[in-house]
Amino acid sequence: MEVKTVVVRGLDVLVAWDEAAQEHVYHHGADLALRGHLIVQAGGRYEGPCDETVDGRGLMAMPGLINMHSHPSSEPGNRGLLEELGSAKLGQSSLYEYMPVFRADISSAPYANQVAVSEMLKSGVTTYVDMSLPRPGWADTVAATGIRGILGPMFRSASWATRNGHSVEYTWDEAAGERAFEASLDVVKSALAHESGRLGAMLCPSQVDTCTPALLQAAQAEGRKLGIPLQVHAAQSVVEFQEMTRRHGRTPIEWLDDIGLLDEHLVLGHGIFLNDHPSLFWPQADDFALLARSGTGVAHCPTVFARRGISLNYLGRYQQAGIPVGIGTDTFPHNMLDEMRLASxxxxxxxxxxxxxxxxxxxxxxxxxxxxxxxxxxxxxxAPGFKADFSLIDLRHAYMRPAREPLRSLLYSAGDRAVRDVYVDGRQVVRNGEVLTIDVERALHEVEQAQLSTLSRVHLNDHAGRSAETLSPKVLRTLEAGA
Ligand SMILES: [Zn+2]
Structure with missing residues (x-):
């Protein structure tokens, strides 16, 4: 296969890595050169041979963003339904009473996946963690979008449900959890060996309160063997905190520490409800120090929690303590620049x-x-040797100007509107704000159809037999035609 050299010449701004200082820096009037999948030069003037030139005037090149936590196989179908739902008697979370009843059929998953990835790409994401239930064709669907996907097939030993909207019951089936774990390993191995070369993997025991210690420890052992990290939802709700302290007399973080899970290869989905969170009352513990000492990371997803009046306590504090924090879009939209702004x-x-x-x-x-x-x-x-994953930001976009401080203009004013072109692995996947690799219109149509079908079944899944219209009423009263 022919390997092309592409040079983006004379960029107004290039956000390149300064190896000596170990930080991102601005270059002006610089070139960015890629050969095949890799960057060969970032900064200065590229003098070598090249096959294709892109005019960098009026543009900023910045590193591709990494989305640390998402559920793209189902979340796009929740648009318009879940934004304002939470259980008043279950810590304001939507996890137990609402998300299960609105879950779309798995047949729509590939289309939901495409919709989600299209939004990510348009907001400059080039790598994302995809936490989904395994399904045939998943890896190929992700690979075909052109993005770099980290597949995180989820598995657990228990499911949860509420029969009354104020208590959560867990149904345990340890053997099913072990089978699901084995199935997830097949997905992981096929992702790591995928011919696209763009898929990675993460082991994702679903939630701290739905997995046995043995399952979590088995996942950790496999993760070490395969050299891949783990991600588990933990410290994500008041209900979960109370459940874990009721079961064990230990906070979710203490319990993970007790069973040897906390280390630099573990990422906590959310990591919000540490014992010192203002919404709890549990002073005799130090979850924050446990996290900081262990190197355990946190995937921070501000939007979905902000909708329910909940927040991490707080980004800069975690970062200053040395806790690695990534940011994820979790539900919807999959607009990473919005998520970053809200995190800030x-x-x-x-x-x-x-x-x-x-x-x-x-x-x-x-x-x-x-x-x-x-x-x-x-x-x-x-930087040279890194994957050619980057986006080109339109500095002439009205919301970017004045573009004196382009990252601030992007984050606080323009958002994804100024993301013009995106490249993953040296291949262009977004041009002039349009995704080249996905039939977005078709995928949206399928997600819309799937949502209609889900809505017709909501009353069958709800503990009180309520309809979708009762659970999630429209914003405004609807007048019928002729009324
Ligand atoms: Zn999640």
């Missing part, structure tokens, strides 16, 4: 301190820190 603002609100987050800290979270959490030394930076 929420930290300041929670801390009541405008220094509780910084733009550079947020950028590091979704580039260098995220890469380290994934055990990757080849993504998250624009």
């Amino acid at each position: 603002y929420l930290a300041r609100v929670v801390a009541r301190n405008f220094k509780a987050s910084s733009t550079e800290g947020v950028l590091d979270a979704v580039t260098t820190t995220a890469a380290r959490m994934l055990g990757r030394d080849d993504i998250g930076r624009l």
